[in-house]
Amino acid sequence: MFGCFEAVLSLCGRSESDNYRLRERIREGDSSIWESEDFIMGLSSTATTNEGIQLCIFDLRRGQHEGQELDKILFFFPADLSFSTQLSVIGLSEGLITFTRIFSPDAACEVIEAERHSHVFYQAEPDIWMVMVVEKNKDTEAIWRNDALQRVLKEVHSLFVMFHGSIRALLEKEPGGGVARSHLYSFVMDYLTDFLVAKKLHLPSFRDCLKERGTVQMLTVGREAAIEVQSLVRILESACPGNTACNSLVLFQDLLVSTTLSPDDTVNLFAYAVLRLTPRSLSHGTNSWSYLRKGSTASHVPTGSISDNSGSATEQSYTSHDTSPGRQGQRYHIPRPLQRDKWSKGKDGFLVTETWGAEVGSLIPATPTVWLQQTDERMYLCVFQQKYLTVILLIPVSSIINGEQGISMVKQLVLETASLNIFKVEERLSRGWGGGNAYHVSGYRYLLCDRDRNISRASPPGKVTTLTKDSLLALNKLREEVDVEKSRAKWDDPNHDKDLEICIRARNNAWVIARLTKGKELYMVLEKANETLLYASDAVEKFSNRYCNGTFSLD
Amino acid sequence: MSAKALNSQPGVALGGSGTLSHVYIQHPPLRCTIPGSKGLFYDDGNKLLLSVTSDQVFAWKTVPLTPPDAPSCDSIGEGPVLSVRYSLDAKVLGIQRSNHEIQFKNRETGEALIHRCRLESEIILGFFWIDCPTCDVVIVKTSGLDLFTYEPEVKILRLVETKKLNVCWYVYTHESRMVLLASGMQCKTFTGFQFSSGGIIRLPRFDMAMAQAEVNKKPVLAAEDVHIVTIYGRIYCLQVDRVAMLLHLYRFYRDAVIQQGSLTIYSSKIAVSVVDNVLLVHQVDAKVVILYDMFADSRAPISAPLPLLVRGLPRANASSSRSSINDALHIETNEMSDHEGSVYGEGWIFLVPDLICDFVNGFLWRIHLDLEAIAASNSEVPSILDFLQRRKLETNKAKQLCLAITRAVILERRPVLMVARAMDVLVNCFSHSMKMGGARRTVSGESTSTPTTQHGNNSRTVVDDPMSRVQTHGRSTKHEPATVSGVVSESIHYRTKDVDNESLGLTTFSTIDRSSTLLVSHSEENVNLALQNTSSGEPLQKPLSSEFHDLGTKEGIKSIDAGTSDVEAEQSSSESQLSPSSSRFDSNVSVESQVPSAAISPDEMYCSVFALIEEEMAGDPAYLVAIIVEYLRSAAVEKLKVHPNLYVLTVQLLARSDRYAELGLFVMNKILEPSKEVALQLLESGRQNLPTRKLGMDMLRRLSLHHDYVLLLVQDGYYLEALRYVRKNKVNTIRPSLFLDATISSNDLQHLAAVLRFFSDFIPGFTNTSDHETYYRILNEMNSSVAA
Numbered sequence A: 001m002f003g004c005f006e007a008v009l010s011l012c013g014r015s016e017s018d019n020y021r022l023r024e025r026i027r028e029g030d031s032s033i034w035e036s037e038d039f040i041m042g043l044s045s046t047a048t049t050n051e052g053i054q055l056c057i058f059d060l061r062r063g064q065h066e067g068q069e070l071d072k073i074l075f076f077f078p079a080d081l082s083f084s085t086q087l088s089v090i091g092l093s094e095g096l097i098t099f100t101r102i103f104s105p106d107a108a109c110e111v112i113e114a115e116r117h118s119h120v121f122y123q124a125e126p127d128i129w130m131v132m133v134v135e136k137n138k139d140t141e142a143i144w145r146n147d148a149l150q151r152v153l154k155e156v157h158s159l160f161v162m163f164h165g166s167i168r169a170l171l172e173k174e175p176g177g178g179v180a181r182s183h184l185y186s187f188v189m190d191y192l193t194d195f196l197v198a199k200k201l202h203l204p205s206f207r208d209c210l211k212e213r214g215t216v217q218m219l220t221v222g223r224e225a226a227i228e229v230q231s232l233v234r235i236l237e238s239a240c241p242g243n244t245a246c247n248s249l250v251l252f253q254d255l256l257v258s259t260t261l262s263p264d265d266t267v268n269l270f271a272y273a274v275l276r277l278t279p280r281s282l283s284h285g286t287n288s289w290s291y292l293r294k295g296s297t298a299s300h301v302p303t304g305s306i307s308d309n310s311g312s313a314t315e316q317s318y319t320s321h322d323t324s325p326g327r328q329g330q331r332y333h334i335p336r337p338l339q340r341d342k343w344s345k346g347k348d349g350f351l352v353t354e355t356w357g358a359e360v361g362s363l364i365p366a367t368p369t370v371w372l373q374q375t376d377e378r379m380y381l382c383v384f385q386q387k388y389l390t391v392i393l394l395i396p397v398s399s400i401i402n403g404e405q406g407i408s409m410v411k412q413l414v415l416e417t418a419s420l421n422i423f424k425v426e427e428r429l430s431r432g433w434g435g436g437n438a439y440h441v442s443g444y445r446y447l448l449c450d451r452d453r454n455i456s457r458a459s460p461p462g463k464v465t466t467l468t469k470d471s472l473l474a475l476n477k478l479r480e481e482v483d484v485e486k487s488r489a490k491w492d493d494p495n496h497d498k499d500l501e502i503c504i505r506a507r508n509n510a511w512v513i514a515r516l517t518k519g520k521e522l523y524m525v526l527e528k529a530n531e532t533l534l535y536a537s538d539a540v541e542k543f544s545n546r547y548c549n550g551t552f553s554l555d
Numbered sequence B: 001m002s003a004k005a006l007n008s009q010p011g012v013a014l015g016g017s018g019t020l021s022h023v024y025i026q027h028p029p030l031r032c033t034i035p036g037s038k039g040l041f042y043d044d045g046n047k048l049l050l051s052v053t054s055d056q057v058f059a060w061k062t063v064p065l066t067p068p069d070a071p072s073c074d075s076i077g078e079g080p081v082l083s084v085r086y087s088l089d090a091k092v093l094g095i096q097r098s099n100h101e102i103q104f105k106n107r108e109t110g111e112a113l114i115h116r117c118r119l120e121s122e123i124i125l126g127f128f129w130i131d132c133p134t135c136d137v138v139i140v141k142t143s144g145l146d147l148f149t150y151e152p153e154v155k156i157l158r159l160v161e162t163k164k165l166n167v168c169w170y171v172y173t174h175e176s177r178m179v180l181l182a183s184g185m186q187c188k189t190f191t192g193f194q195f196s197s198g199g200i201i202r203l204p205r206f207d208m209a210m211a212q213a214e215v216n217k218k219p220v221l222a223a224e225d226v227h228i229v230t231i232y233g234r235i236y237c238l239q240v241d242r243v244a245m246l247l248h249l250y251r252f253y254r255d256a257v258i259q260q261g262s263l264t265i266y267s268s269k270i271a272v273s274v275v276d277n278v279l280l281v282h283q284v285d286a287k288v289v290i291l292y293d294m295f296a297d298s299r300a301p302i303s304a305p306l307p308l309l310v311r312g313l314p315r316a317n318a319s320s321s322r323s324s325i326n327d328a329l330h331i332e333t334n335e336m337s338d339h340e341g342s343v344y345g346e347g348w349i350f351l352v353p354d355l356i357c358d359f360v361n362g363f364l365w366r367i368h369l370d371l372e373a374i375a376a377s378n379s380e381v382p383s384i385l386d387f388l389q390r391r392k393l394e395t396n397k398a399k400q401l402c403l404a405i406t407r408a409v410i411l412e413r414r415p416v417l418m419v420a421r422a423m424d425v426l427v428n429c430f431s432h433s434m435k436m437g438g439a440r441r442t443v444s445g446e447s448t449s450t451p452t453t454q455h456g457n458n459s460r461t462v463v464d465d466p467m468s469r470v471q472t473h474g475r476s477t478k479h480e481p482a483t484v485s486g487v488v489s490e491s492i493h494y495r496t497k498d499v500d501n502e503s504l505g506l507t508t509f510s511t512i513d514r515s516s517t518l519l520v521s522h523s524e525e526n527v528n529l530a531l532q533n534t535s536s537g538e539p540l541q542k543p544l545s546s547e548f549h550d551l552g553t554k555e556g557i558k559s560i561d562a563g564t565s566d567v568e569a570e571q572s573s574s575e576s577q578l579s580p581s582s583s584r585f586d587s588n589v590s591v592e593s594q595v596p597s598a599a600i601s602p603d604e605m606y607c608s609v610f611a612l613i614e615e616e617m618a619g620d621p622a623y624l625v626a627i628i629v630e631y632l633r634s635a636a637v638e639k640l641k642v643h644p645n646l647y648v649l650t651v652q653l654l655a656r657s658d659r660y661a662e663l664g665l666f667v668m669n670k671i672l673e674p675s676k677e678v679a680l681q682l683l684e685s686g687r688q689n690l691p692t693r694k695l696g697m698d699m700l701r702r703l704s705l706h707h708d709y710v711l712l713l714v715q716d717g718y719y720l721e722a723l724r725y726v727r728k729n730k731v732n733t734i735r736p737s738l739f740l741d742a743t744i745s746s747n748d749l750q751h752l753a754a755v756l757r758f759f760s761d762f763i764p765g766f767t768n769t770s771d772h773e774t775y776y777r778i779l780n781e782m783n784s785s786v787a788a
Helices: A002-012 A018-028 A031-046 A083-101 A145-164 A167-173 A178-193 A223-238 A263-279 A279-286 A289-295 A301-325 A401-430 A471-491 A534-547 B001-009 B320-338 B371-377 B380-388 B397-413 B417-436 B450-454 B458-471 B486-502 B505-512 B515-525 B525-534 B543-575 B602-615 B622-639 B644-656 B662-669 B676-685 B691-701 B706-715 B719-729 B736-745 B749-762 B770-787
Strands: A053-059 A073-077 A112-113 A117-125 A129-137 A247-252 A255-259 A343-345 A351-355 A369-370 A378-386 A388-394 A445-450 A457-458 A500-505 A511-517 A520-526 B023-026 B039-043 B048-052 B056-061 B072-075 B081-084 B092-098 B099-105 B112-116 B125-127 B137-141 B145-149 B156-166 B169-175 B178-183 B190-196 B199-207 B226-231 B233-242 B246-252 B257-264 B272-274 B278-283 B288-292 B308-311 B349-352 B355-358 B363-369
Touching: A018 A520, A031 B644, A031 B749, A053 A083, A053 A178, A073 A083, A073 A178, A083 A117, A083 A129, A112 B525, A117 A145, A117 A167, A117 B112, A129 A145, A145 A167, A145 A178, A145 A471, A178 A500, A223 A388, A223 A401, A223 B417, A223 B622, A223 B662, A247 B246, A255 B145, A255 B662, A263 A279, A263 A378, A279 A343, A301 B169, A343 B736, A351 A378, A351 B308, A378 A401, A388 A401, A471 A500, A471 A511, A500 A534, A500 B515, A511 A534, A520 A534, A520 B039, B023 B272, B039 B081, B039 B355, B039 B515, B048 B081, B081 B125, B099 B125, B099 B622, B112 B156, B112 B622, B125 B169, B137 B178, B156 B486, B169 B226, B178 B226, B226 B272, B226 B278, B233 B257, B233 B272, B246 B363, B272 B349, B371 B380, B371 B397, B380 B417, B397 B417, B397 B602, B417 B622, B486 B676, B505 B622, B602 B644, B662 B691, B676 B706, B691 B706, B706 B719, B706 B736, B719 B736, B736 B749, B736 B770, B749 B770
Parallel strands: B023 B308
Antiparallel strands: A053 A073, A053 A129, A112 A117, A117 A129, A247 A255, A247 A388, A343 A351, A369 A378, A378 A388, A445 A457, A445 A520, A500 A511, A511 A520, B023 B363, B039 B048, B048 B056, B056 B072, B081 B092, B092 B099, B099 B112, B125 B137, B137 B145, B145 B156, B169 B178, B178 B190, B190 B199, B226 B233, B233 B246, B246 B257, B272 B278, B278 B288, B349 B355, B355 B363
16 A cells, blocks of 8 residues: 555656745745844734734736835735835735746745744735735644635635626726725625634634635435436526526535536635525524524624624724725725625515615615626526525526516516425425534544535534644644645646545544545544554545545555 | 307218317228118127127127127027127027016027016016126116026026115116116116125115206106216216206215216217227217316316217228228218218217217227327327326327327427426326336237137137136136136236235126226225225125215325226226227237337337437537436436436536536436446546546446446556556456556656556566566666666
8 A cells, every 4th residue: 555655656746846846945944034024024013913914915017116006905904004014015925926936937926934924825816916924923723724724815806706806807997996995895804704703813723624615515415306406406597588598506504405507606606605695694693682692602793793893993994094095985886795694585585685785766675796707707696595495596697688677587487486396305405404413424533525526525513623632733734745745746747636645643643644536635533543554544445435435445 | 168169060071081080980880780680789798789680699799890700690589679688608698578578598509598577567677697706697677686697507597686676777887887776756866786796786875966947847867868987997977967968977986976076068968988098978969079088187178079080981092902892892982971971870879888889870880089189189298198198098109199299398398397297297107007017018928819719709708708717716816717818817916916905805806807897996995995994794884974974085085096096907907908999898808919008118218209309409408408307307206217328318418518517416416327328428528527537437436347447547647546456456357568558658667667566566477478578678778768
């Protein structure tokens, strides 16, 4: 087994990319970089960000002339930092990007690891960069995996594009940047409220290493149920006007059941649905009073109230900030799709929100629209909910001639033709629903990813919390290594999947295992299997045969 | 359809070309003219048409109607004949000579015995032969029923039982084994008896509904206004209410008679036929016929009233095929043209269940359904498919029609939900026929049975068989009659078991006349349930009141019960009634090698529907996928396996429209069941989409198609993975040189070395082969060239 594994490593790891080399150089330390970084951060700390987190979005094509540097900045969190601080963060990032592009024009720098901070880079659009600066302070909880942070940046950007179109397009539409800034501001701020726990932003840390952002979690259904779902999907599509191609997603609880979208679009809509549309996320907000009444100490309530506070507070500071660079005040309406508690279930079972405003001269809330990446088409977003079943129907805007009236006709048609099927599907899935811990496999703590389809499945969070910190740290480290290996292999040959197997004995004698094969990844912590490597390997084999159709048991 | 519309059709010309109709009679008819004939009689027990002359009786088999046989002939001696019937074993001829006298004549010995009424006041209304275990002959008199056994050895009729009642007139059909005795001032109070092989069942007395025209004038019900019909194994009584212009329907259960709605009639003269379980109500005055399918709860007609058509009337060239009897035909032709207006003419008598006898001309016609016309006139696709699937006479035609309709609705891109319902119908019917074991039955050996053997001594076999079956079989259901041909016994056996499971005995009866058997057993299904509870031997003692009480509400449940067993009945009866229009009510199998059911198997569904329309649907793959999904859903509900090529087609369609995400879902959820065909198609379709290709690879692996899987791995450049797989699964069908060649062509030194090393290590003696030598040399050459 290991003989082969070594062979694989030796075969695949024969060359290094420029990118990797650069990263190594930075990590190993060029003292001048360290100093300059510390200097900047020292400045920033005077601005009292107790969060220890900064997030900025900037456009390298803007503010090229001296005195116009502020124009680069499209978004900065926290917004109350002084411009000079903001500029110095962005200046460093820009400098590094420019520098590393010399070596790797296509993929400039990914991360800077400094003594007290990490800078995580993500190029969202050509020349539009997102940088997250996180503090590595004394608090030992603050251990991240760069890829996880990058995925946060990627997610917020993808969602933004889904609702508002690309940042570049907004900038081109309104070269002053006001539109882009105000959209970005409300959107990213709304997004960040989800990370707020007790006045602090909690970004994904090593404790979340058995989760994978930017993937979809699927409900496992039997063949008959799957056919019934597909039948529903076809009926939904046939309810759409004309011969236009509608799309749909079906979710049960917080899990995806069916999609007709491309994997990327699926990921985005799924992420949004889980954040704001599913029954859990709906009740999470609107019924917050019930937590109070029950006297529950759930963390949602303080979170919610703080997010509101911070939201309004920053909004004020934002508007003042917004006016300063000489932009006109925002007279247009900015939809805030990620604002909490704005969706509610209407009488007809469709979810409604007023965050998109209303059509001119009517009181009916406008139907939200989203952009699909794959087709670059604008779609109306209609969401129907039947108990735990959420059906998202996407109707091309171009196919509806008479706006809201047309939409309500489609909704009516959907109710007429499909409501019985929806009801039946919901019932069937409810019957088969194994509860939140349905995918728990006792003795295992795992994460399973299918990179081809952006699907993941993991041990339920409640079970992951039983792992010791040592195990989680070890796994976090292991994943970091695997991320590096993967990106190296990807540079070598993008079409050739890397097979990889790593078993590590952690400090607490737990086995921490990673297996990659054919674009599928399995990460696993076995705390109780503290015997031999053979034992651990058998455990993986069993798991693979039982739950992964033998995908990972190839030797 | 107003009465006016109906009546406005003037004397319908026979067989006018292009005439629209749903029902037809096929020219030429059976001609039963005998010089000196004094009258025609129909012996429905033996399905014989009898023509009586002054001292002889001629008998024509009506099953099959064509080709016409020469009639058999019996001498009966001089004397008046009021009615005549052969015994069910055809050994004895019963002739009613007067209102007081019936003569029984043994056909072999010629011996005769005369039965007379004991009382002068009694009048014999009629008689019939039955196949009860306890008696053979029933004589209906004004004072009641006398049940006799005929004992040829001692040449007497032994009186078994007498049922005393006042009888005005009676109605009996052998098909139902049921006699209805009318009594009362208006003749609307009825007592019924059923003479099943399980015994004699007395039905509760009941009144028929009669509307009153005027206060003091009460109409009297006539015998010709009451019809007993058997449809889908259920026994109904149809009663014409001339005042209300309604045809009332009563359904018989063993312990109850339930009125089940009424049909509007448009003619004061009504005749009723049943063809292939479709009820035909002839509106004689209006010269149209209305069709009803009593299977569904709906009492709406299947289609609009249309005239009865005479098909195949000899026109210019029609007679060429029948040149042998050309002369006769010419005469016929003339006759027919002479009597052009004779459809629903004066001389027409409608015989149970589907015959028309023209007494004036001595013709016998059989009524046929024109399935195409019925299908064409109805746009409600699921219901018409349902209707066609229930047809048992022309199963092949029904099936072809169903396939054509299904193709048409898909090609017309009808709404998915509607097509889905159509699919449900087809799949349910097939699944049902599978469960009944009928669909795939191969008919063999039937050639030994009836049609040929009967020819010599016509009607003998027909009569013979049932009798012997009664004897061997009548009392114990479990063993099979020795005299029946293999196929028959098989089907009987299986049905017996079936029915036994869910209802009590009574099936014994089934052996006699399949169609009626089932009728009987099913007409009693509720009874059977009750019986099982009490398990008393006496059928009629059961909680009558409660049954009655519940009937209204339990109707649904019951009809479900009935539904299943009825279908079963049809299924099995289909074996005997196999299509060719003519041969069906032959109680003895006259099976033709034809598909015994209209049910459409998944294979046929693929080959005759999806495969055929695929090309035409190329422009709209999404719609076709939706239809396939609906079909899969139907099939999955019934646990049917579909044709693997349907999955392949689905993969193609999804890939063609770039719907790879859905394709992935379909595969992962096993909506497309794994098979090598599907895997190969995934690989093929995955050329443009790597994840899809991986699905195909994965499917190959999980199907343990090691050889193909390893070849693909090598092809994709996964040499080491392939070797690991080979070692793990002990695949030894692949030559080492294949791997080695592949690695050389990849021009990768390390791969070649690794592969070479693998074979050296794991194949004993590999180092001594020429392969090793060759590739080792190549490796060294490559090595040195790299070094250089």
